[in-house]
Amino acid sequence: MNFILGILFSIVVVSILVFIPWIGVWAWDLRFVFGVIVPYAAIAIFIMGILYRVIGWARSPVPFRIPTTAGQQKSLAWIKPNRIDNPSNAFGVIIRMAFEVLLFRSLFRNTSLEFRQGNRITYEWEKWLWVAALAFHYSFLVVVLRHLRFFTEPIPAFVHWIENLDGFLEMGIAPFSGFSLPGILISGFVLLAALTYLFLRRLYISQTRYISLPADYFPLFLIIGIATTGVLMRYMGAFMQFIFGADWFSVPVVNVKELAMGLVTFHPVIPEDIGTIFYIHLFLVSILLAYFPFSKLMHMGGIFLSPTRNLSNNNRMVRHVNPWDYPVKTHTYEEYEDEFREKMVEAGLPVEKISEESAEDKTGSSEEAEKE
Amino acid sequence: MYDGVKIIIGIIIFLVLLLFPAWYQVGKAAKVPDPKLAEKALKAEQCVEPKLFMKTQHMKLLDEWRDEVVRSADRYYQSSSGKTYYKSLQVTCMDCHSSKKEFCDQCHDYLGVVPYCWDCHIEPKENG
Ligand code: HEM
Numbered sequence: 001m002n003f004i005l006g007i008l009f010s011i012v013v014v015s016i017l018v019f020i021p022w023i024g025v026w027a028w029d030l031r032f033v034f035g036v037i038v039p040y041a042a043i044a045i046f047i048m049g050i051l052y053r054v055i056g057w058a059r060s061p062v063p064f065r066i067p068t069t070a071g072q073q074k075s076l077a078w079i080k081p082n083r084i085d086n087p088s089n090a091f092g093v094i095i096r097m098a099f100e101v102l103l104f105r106s107l108f109r110n111t112s113l114e115f116r117q118g119n120r121i122t123y124e125w126e127k128w129l130w131v132a133a134l135a136f137h138y139s140f141l142v143v144v145l146r147h148l149r150f151f152t153e154p155i156p157a158f159v160h161w162i163e164n165l166d167g168f169l170e171m172g173i174a175p176f177s178g179f180s181l182p183g184i185l186i187s188g189f190v191l192l193a194a195l196t197y198l199f200l201r202r203l204y205i206s207q208t209r210y211i212s213l214p215a216d217y218f219p220l221f222l223i224i225g226i227a228t229t230g231v232l233m234r235y236m237g238a239f240m241q242f243i244f245g246a247d248w249f250s251v252p253v254v255n256v257k258e259l260a261m262g263l264v265t266f267h268p269v270i271p272e273d274i275g276t277i278f279y280i281h282l283f284l285v286s287i288l289l290a291y292f293p294f295s296k297l298m299h300m301g302g303i304f305l306s307p308t309r310n311l312s313n314n315n316r317m318v319r320h321v322n323p324w325d326y327p328v329k330t331h332t333y334e335e336y337e338d339e340f341r342e343k344m345v346e347a348g349l350p351v352e353k354i355s356e357e358s359a360e361d362k363t364g365s366s367e368e369a370e371k372e
Numbered sequence: 373m374y375d376g377v378k379i380i381i382g383i384i385i386f387l388v389l390l391l392f393p394a395w396y397q398v399g400k401a402a403k404v405p406d407p408k409l410a411e412k413a414l415k416a417e418q419c420v421e422p423k424l425f426m427k428t429q430h431m432k433l434l435d436e437w438r439d440e441v442v443r444s445a446d447r448y449y450q451s452s453s454g455k456t457y458y459k460s461l462q463v464t465c466m467d468c469h470s471s472k473k474e475f476c477d478q479c480h481d482y483l484g485v486v487p488y489c490w491d492c493h494i495e496p497k498e499n500g
Contacts (some may be wrong), residue, residue: 047390049451051383058379079458091488153392153400155484163484182431182485254479264393273424304382323374 003209010217011160014284021283026276034279035259037266042286049293050301057305061323069312070109074313087312094283100309104133129201136194140223142166142187144231150260188234192227219297222288229281236363251278406476413468420451420464431487433460461489466496473498 023075024030067073071082083092084099099105112122115301146166148159167183200222202212237250255271256278262269292298304310337344337351388395413419419426421433425473437459442444449457458464469475472495482487 048385054379054383054425058373058375147486148393149484151404152396154481156396160484194428237428241429247425247428252424252427253483254427261397265397266394273427279494301386332392 003203003212006212006214007013007217009214010221013214013218014221017222017284017287018225018280021279025279026033031270031274031279032268034283035270035274038283038286039263042289046289046292049290052297053293053298054301054305057302062311063322063324065311066308066315067315072154073314073316088314088317089312092285093310095314097304098311101303104137105174107133128197132194132197132201135190136198139187139194143191146185146187146293150257151264152256153261153368182234184235188227188231192224193226210228215296219291219295222284222291226281226288228286229277229284232346233277233281247274250274267348276319299325321340403482405482407476408471408474408480410468410470410475412470416468419468420449420455422498433464434489437461456476461493462496462498468495471498472496 021034022347025034071085073086074081074088084095087093087096110126110129111125114124115121116122145162149155166185166187170183202208233251237247240249241247252273255274258271341351438473441459449459
């Protein structure tokens, strides 16, 4: 697909997803649908979908270890093995997996192939993708953990720690007053910046642009939509008031918490005064959850089930029996001879074992056979 | 299913983490904030600005007041209803909302907000 079409298609889909709750809540007042039914349905699809995918993967046999590893395999005692990059036991696998999940180690190894000195191929240091991916995933995690203040009562201490660390600027980068209270939380902006980079990178690098599909652009735009509506709610209310004289962005977070607590305690309520923009935010999150299991985002579960990461390289130490091996029907030469011995002897064919009867009767012929 | 035990352990860890807010709540009574208006506020009937604005923007309003007072010595605020207020946290807000515990803290505790203003500004004496 042409990349412009791919991008346009994704933008149109995300815009439609923004308009659905917008019209639904603002024009038809379907707050219960968008505030309760859709989120519950989304979380149900999320859980069932993930179970379905993971169990699907678990049912596929992986007969052999795939040692595509960047390290010396364990072999002779005097050759130093690389215990983490080419693990021979569960401990090494756990460390390797932790590096992969927490630090994106295989992305760190990314190089780009370039002609730097005339015709000579060089492999250049390429860490921007790794940096942006780390920034994106960790800021997303921090934002989600901070959101726990809406879903827990009393709020656990670690949420406060994250919030304080994330808000350590306290205020002050604002061009106009009123932007800085409540305090600026850095992760929300890092999230948006990283998403923007990841999108521009797809456009900028021609090979990546060529292989990018709507399935790549859509999740990016969806998460950009979520982060943007969040930032608008938290920071842009006063600005909106200043420009248009009406504040459609700020939401009373006390009421939001009542709604969120209603959801997690299974006593759903729809408090008053929560603006449409909140329902747009929530709807986009619901779509993200429901879309998750059936998309590339499932790499969250897939990483743990990658055969090149989660298997120790013990091909030479342990016998791996192919799980789809069934008892093959064999017919060995001994069995063949047992079956046809008499006929073979009659026809004068050599046999390895001479049966007693035939040895007595036709000694001559077997002697003849030996002579030949 | 291959490696069924490991898969099931993984799935259980995933579900326990995902559903943290649901099981964390069990057995804890959810207290809903109930900011009580003091007598003076009740008599005044309305806040500096409309209620919804105060709910969402009071921190920003205070921030603006602070900047304008401290930087430009601009001490009077014309509200949208035409009334004039003296821009002060202690003298104006806390005059009407004379109990921090029963008013401001109700919401702030609910959302775990701890404004640092009270490091310097003096909170009204609580009777009782
Ligand atoms: C994938 C999950 C989500 C992401 C990535 C996300 C992202 C964001 C971001 C980036 C902000 C800007 C402020 C900040 O940095 O905290 C925000 C604000 C907000 N989000 Fe979310 N959000 C998510 C889920 C939710 C859910 C499920 C709710 C429902 C309760 C929600 C309600 C809000 C509210 C009320 C604000 C405004 C906060 C304030 O004014 O202080 N979000 N969100």
